[in-house]
Amino acid sequence: MEHAKTETHSEDYALPDERGHFGPYGGMFVAETLMVPLQELRDAYQRYIQDADFQRELDLDLQNYVGRPSPLYLASRWSDEIGGARIYLKREDLNHTGAHKVNNTVGQALLAKRMGKTRIIAETGAGQHGVASATVAARLGLECVVYMGAEDIERQAQNVYRMKLLGATVVPVESGSRTLKDALNEAMRDWVTNVDNTFYIIGTVAGPHPYPAMVRDFQAVIGREARQQILAVSGRLPDALVACVGGGSNAIGLFYPFINDADVSMYGVEAAGNGLETGEHAAPLCAGRPGVLHGNRTYLMEDNNGQIQHTHSVSAGLDYPGVGPEHAWLKDSGRANYVAVTDAEALQGFHDLTRIEGIIPALESSHALAYAAKLAATMSPEQSLIVNLSGRGDKDMHTVAVREGIEV
Amino acid sequence: MSRISDCFAQLRQQGRTALVPYVTAGDPEPSETVPLMHAMVTAGADIIELGVPFSDPMADGPVIQKATERALAHDVSLTDVLRMVTEFRQQDDATPVVLMGYLNPVEVMGYAKFAKAAAQAGVDGVLTVDLPPEEAGDVISAFRQTHLDPIFLLAPTTDDERTRTVANAAGGFVYYVSLKGVTGAANLDVQAVGEKVAHIRNLVDIPVGVGFGIKDAKTAAAVSRFADAVVVGSALVRQIEQHVNSMKQGRIEIGKLLGEMRQALDDVQSVEQVQHS
Numbered sequence: 001m002e003h004a005k006t007e008t009h010s011e012d013y014a015l016p017d018e019r020g021h022f023g024p025y026g027g028m029f030v031a032e033t034l035m036v037p038l039q040e041l042r043d044a045y046q047r048y049i050q051d052a053d054f055q056r057e058l059d060l061d062l063q064n065y066v067g068r069p070s071p072l073y074l075a076s077r078w079s080d081e082i083g084g085a086r087i088y089l090k091r092e093d094l095n096h097t098g099a100h101k102v103n104n105t106v107g108q109a110l111l112a113k114r115m116g117k118t119r120i121i122a123e124t125g126a127g128q129h130g131v132a133s134a135t136v137a138a139r140l141g142l143e144c145v146v147y148m149g150a151e152d153i154e155r156q157a158q159n160v161y162r163m164k165l166l167g168a169t170v171v172p173v174e175s176g177s178r179t180l181k182d183a184l185n186e187a188m189r190d191w192v193t194n195v196d197n198t199f200y201i202i203g204t205v206a207g208p209h210p211y212p213a214m215v216r217d218f219q220a221v222i223g224r225e226a227r228q229q230i231l232a233v234s235g236r237l238p239d240a241l242v243a244c245v246g247g248g249s250n251a252i253g254l255f256y257p258f259i260n261d262a263d264v265s266m267y268g269v270e271a272a273g274n275g276l277e278t279g280e281h282a283a284p285l286c287a288g289r290p291g292v293l294h295g296n297r298t299y300l301m302e303d304n305n306g307q308i309q310h311t312h313s314v315s316a317g318l319d320y321p322g323v324g325p326e327h328a329w330l331k332d333s334g335r336a337n338y339v340a341v342t343d344a345e346a347l348q349g350f351h352d353l354t355r356i357e358g359i360i361p362a363l364e365s366s367h368a369l370a371y372a373a374k375l376a377a378t379m380s381p382e383q384s385l386i387v388n389l390s391g392r393g394d395k396d397m398h399t400v401a402v403r404e405g406i407e408v
Numbered sequence: 409m410s411r412i413s414d415c416f417a418q419l420r421q422q423g424r425t426a427l428v429p430y431v432t433a434g435d436p437e438p439s440e441t442v443p444l445m446h447a448m449v450t451a452g453a454d455i456i457e458l459g460v461p462f463s464d465p466m467a468d469g470p471v472i473q474k475a476t477e478r479a480l481a482h483d484v485s486l487t488d489v490l491r492m493v494t495e496f497r498q499q500d501d502a503t504p505v506v507l508m509g510y511l512n513p514v515e516v517m518g519y520a521k522f523a524k525a526a527a528q529a530g531v532d533g534v535l536t537v538d539l540p541p542e543e544a545g546d547v548i549s550a551f552r553q554t555h556l557d558p559i560f561l562l563a564p565t566t567d568d569e570r571t572r573t574v575a576n577a578a579g580g581f582v583y584y585v586s587l588k589g590v591t592g593a594a595n596l597d598v599q600a601v602g603e604k605v606a607h608i609r610n611l612v613d614i615p616v617g618v619g620f621g622i623k624d625a626k627t628a629a630a631v632s633r634f635a636d637a638v639v640v641g642s643a644l645v646r647q648i649e650q651h652v653n654s655m656k657q658g659r660i661e662i663g664k665l666l667g668e669m670r671q672a673l674d675d676v677q678s679v680e681q682v683q684h685s
Contacts, residue, residue, distance in 0.1 A: 028542065034565075036566060037565060293512060306514070
């Protein structure tokens with residue numbers, strides 16, 4: 001039986017290896033100064049993830065501070081209009097701070113506290129991870145510095161103000177392309193300088209080991225809940241999962257608990273920007289190739305000389321030239337499929353969900369919605385799929401209005 | 409013997425410390441690099457460290473970041489850098505050249521192809537900042553094939569176990585990063601660096617260079633008391649930044665700074681020789 005073979009293969013899934021490799025991807029590609037601090041972080045993480053007290057505190061925070069479990073909502077009117085598979089939305093937009101990012105920052109902040117660190121740093125693109133980091137830092141009374149590309153600061157002014165209200169220092173990064181990748185470079189430079197008292201909360205499943213595995217494990221609560229919820233309401237597993245992929249943390253969070261369910265297909269949706277053929281996009285898995293950046297080997301948008309290219313997406317949260325190494329592995333191994341959706345298609349998804357279901361999604365999540373609509377149309381009403389609605393769209397009002405020539 | 413080991417052997421005989429200037433290849437523009445390399449040798453450099461520009465220089469401070477951006481404005485590629493070394497070798501077959509940069513340009517060219525091209529161009533050693541020995545197996549074998557020295561970093565955070573790992577992988581010399589921070593950072597604690605380097609010597613039997621944060625002749629001289637090589641980068645690159653449109657003068661200033669450092673290093677050596685005699 002073909003199934004049995006696939007299942008045996010997927011039950012073997014136990015990645016990454018000891019040094020953080022997912023096949024040829026991942027690893028620890030950092031300057032020497034950070035190697036020992038990363039090993040200390042790995043050891044602390046491996047210890048606390050199995051520590052009952054730590055888990056109890058994390059669970060309580062997720063329940064009472066983040067507001068978990070997040071609902072699994074059947075978008076029935078939207079599903080009817082499309083006329084294909086039933087579409088369920090995993091409502092990460094209802095989390096405290098408005099996106100899935102907080103699942104991870106709550107976990108890493110608890111770890112920082114256990115490790116005796118007094119200072120938190122973070123990088124941010126759209127500002128969601130910066131807000132989620134500033135939020136947990138405020139709650140634990142930790143100093144917080146957020147690095148943000150100067151260009152992103154201009155297009156996400158509201159989130160910048162939120163971070164400042166929460167007591168964080170927002171540092172504009174003027175180097176390179178002045179976006180998320182440069183903010184990550186600058187955060188790394190801060191960390192290497194202040195490594196004794198500082199915990200670097202990386203917001204996605206990229207960076208050097210143990211970050212891709214650690215962030216995945218903190219985000220996997222999304223998929224664990226979704227799996228129980230859909231079994232409870234429909235008595236069976238979904239046929240497909242759909243999530244947007246920038247660095248890929250919300251996608252891996254949804255996918256990972258289903259990874260041994262060979263019949264559940266997985267779709268990661270990258271930002272095609274103005275179209276893959278224009279070169280103005282942020283889709284390394286669909287249109288890039290392997291390389292090494294930010295501490296790991298993964299698919300990158302790079303030129304023939306190995307220089308990292310500028311990216312484009314209407315959504316600042318997807319505007320990143322790399323992607324988590326586990327996605328690179330899931331692509332090569334064929335376990336997950338990676339597709340891309342243009343700015344225009346994502347905006348259509350944004351409007352459809354807003355108008356038909358009364359839910360305003362983040363532009364990042366709108367990429368997943370746009371692809372889910374296409375995919376659902378090819379499926380039957382007996383089938384179901386889960387879309388990770390990773391964040392709410394409040395932060396994007398200005399971007400959408402400007403793009404559509406409306407003055408708010 | 410490689411040019412690098414020859415160089416250190418000779419310096420050891422003379423009781424001298426190697427002076428190793430760093431500049432970014434192609435900064436402020438490609439045609440300036442080779443004349444600058446020759447000028448630095450004339451001013452007393454023993455080994456040249458040539459930076460390979462990369463779009464995301466995570467370990468570098470603002471001065472070298474800007475140098476990188478100036479070079480990349482001219483699309484300076486790894487192939488271009490190798491061409492510059494080839495040109496340098498037409499007049500100078502003795503001074504070792506070490507490339508310093510990040511892994512991705514090498515990764516994209518391919519390890520074997522790069523190792524062959526670099527050796528042909530006359531490169532002697534390669535330091536890829538974001539490549540610790542744990543990830544370097546394939547790179548090291550490729551380098552060994554063409555007799556390139558793989559140069560690795562040691563840091564204040566490196567423990568003894570890792571120091572041994574690094575020493576096993578390294579060729580030419582090891583490069584001790586004298587502070588927790590990026591290139592060009594301030595506040596070098598010379599005494600603490602000296603103690604750490606003395607400890608490293610118990611574990612490593614190849615020469616130990618020290619860099620990051622060495623700004624002037626005085627610091628260079630202090631570090632030379634315990635280091636086999638003193639690496640100076642940002643202090644020189646800042647001169648380029650100030651003379652982007654007047655590189656003739658820039659070369660003179662860089663030569664002056666290096667000359668002062670050379671003198672300070674050699675003064676330390678002659679004082680010590682007098683004390684020992």
